[in-house]
Amino acid sequence: MAGNGDVRTRRVTQREIARIAGVSQATVSAVLNGSTSATVRIPPATRERVQRALEQARYVADPAARRLAGLGNKILGVFTYEPAMSVETVDFYGPLLTGIEESAERLGCDLLFLTASPVVGGRRRLLDRRTRFRLADGCLLLGQDMDEQEVAELVAEGYPCVAVGRREEPSIPYVGVDYGALTLELLTRARALGHRRATYLHADRQTPSALDRVEALGRATAGGVLDVRTEIVTDDDLERAARDAAGRGETLVLCENAFTAARVGSALVDDDTVSVAALGETEGHAVAGRQVSGFRLPRTRMAHEALTLLHRIIDGEAAPAKRHRLLPGRVEPGETLRAADGASR
Amino acid sequence: MAGNGDVRTRRVTQREIARIAGVSQATVSAVLNGSTSATVRIPPATRERVQRALEQARYVADPAARRLAGLGNKILGVFTYEPAMSVETVDFYGPLLTGIEESAERLGCDLLFLTASPVVGGRRRLLDRRTRFRLADGCLLLGQDMDEQEVAELVAEGYPCVAVGRREEPSIPYVGVDYGALTLELLTRARALGHRRATYLHADRQTPSALDRVEALGRATAGGVLDVRTEIVTDDDLERAARDAAGRGETLVLCENAFTAARVGSALVDDDTVSVAALGETEGHAVAGRQVSGFRLPRTRMAHEALTLLHRIIDGEAAPAKRHRLLPGRVEPGETLRAADGASR
């Protein structure tokens, strides 16, 4: 069968090293692994002889064999529910990938990107016969639209995973961003600028971080910070909904992300009485030359923390209580959130 | 030893499936592998029973065991001599990564990024005890500054590799860009615009593609297309060398890449008599709002072709003659290469 042929390459094994050094294969293994067992103490002379043979023959352990024998390989899996390096998604994934690569290098780990997993219904299947994450010591999970049940199964089996982004399912370790705190901070700022009533336009996604934002808006309303109406809109309805909000005399339209905020901003560009802000990363997004107000998310750091957490879990060093982290972000004041009276900020 | 502990997770094996289905483990393997041997013909009834057990127990083959048993794993290694996903290098590697991910998905392969290999003297070591590319069926090699000898050793051992970028060492398969043809095309264009004498400022790197450019310039000079002087400059000397060229009455300064071209362009921005062009990718580079003249390189396609070639070599399907490919690029006319008389193009 093509693509499945014998790919063994002639290479140096421990047996060969043993022959050269005049010891047993088990001794070579012991030298390599720093004499694990307390009983095993190899005399310096033997050790050196083996080391020399190792160097000379350029021995490299076969990771498959190590793995099969029950050892870790310092390989971390990366599972993305959608392509991560494509032109469309690089905005979101790019900073994460930067952090992942950096951390992997620092931790001395290789990265297995599970690009082969079949895409069913627009997202990759994690639990599939063809998914090979088991070669990795553990796996990082990236993507908005994650099947938490699947991940929970994996975790229950004892396989180390860490999600990037908050998860509901309590068994799943994650590193996310504190959208609740960011949302509240932005609203507080809006209030200081004179805003009293706002509308949040969203697509009603049920991801944890989407829910965090809605929940924070509710708390802000209840707490008297700002009176926020929420409205579920489709993509086609965005501009209409924004104009309606303006018609009701609201002075602020909040959007789920920079893209929708930019569209709303464009639709209201002639209306100085309405501000716009996104409850998401807005770097590089502008309306009529004005930086969109919103958040700065520490994406590279998230990746870094997630990989570090994964590494700890693999090492059995992460107490369950430390498996959930929300990192703080920063509010980007931007230029589309202005004073409520229409004056420039 | 931390980080090296037992990472086996309790999982379903063929033996377990065999027990459920009431057959031998070997039969399970035969069913899974589509009855390779001609002698093996499993009756539909048995096959179905096994299939059901496989589904029900969510069997996933252990890639390490498959590998050890001599089969391919559909894992392609990616070795980059420098970080590929960092902010500094994403310009160069980004389009390559896009192509790599796409192709891997299409080929049904996972990607092993060898981020763990130790960096010695500013670049990653390929042949090192810690390098785990052997887990992959083959390996893609990315980076300007490649130790061809090392790679040749790997190839000689029978390990499938493909380099991105032309290589001198004839045993190394590669997919590169035809810098020679691009350089000639740009010079021909310059001649049509009235240029007769130019200087090429370069750092005297000895990479194959750097040499291709110099060689093409030599041919162009010998062939009477354009009289090109070449000058080796350090980074600090760039502006001085460019002004000298102008002083000698040359009308065109050629640079190695868009960054140096932009610097030269800035230094000569007041001098309408001197044009600037880069013998490299210039997308997104401008001087005083003018797109830098140069090349458009098919980086995504290169990655795609390289991965496809690697896949073929692994399958034993690539005739040695087909292991070297130079793809055509496109000359980007840009706005910094103007008519030699200083008029706008």
Add this chain to the structure above:
DNA sequence: CTGAAAGCGCTTACAG
């Protein structure tokens, strides 16, 4: 201190 042996999960001739 060191070697022989079992076992990790799989494939692949080879007997029945």
Add this chain to the structure above:
DNA sequence: CTGAAAGCGCTTACAG
């Protein structure tokens, strides 16, 4: 048609 057996390269108790 199906099972028993050897072997891939490694680790790890366990005997000597």
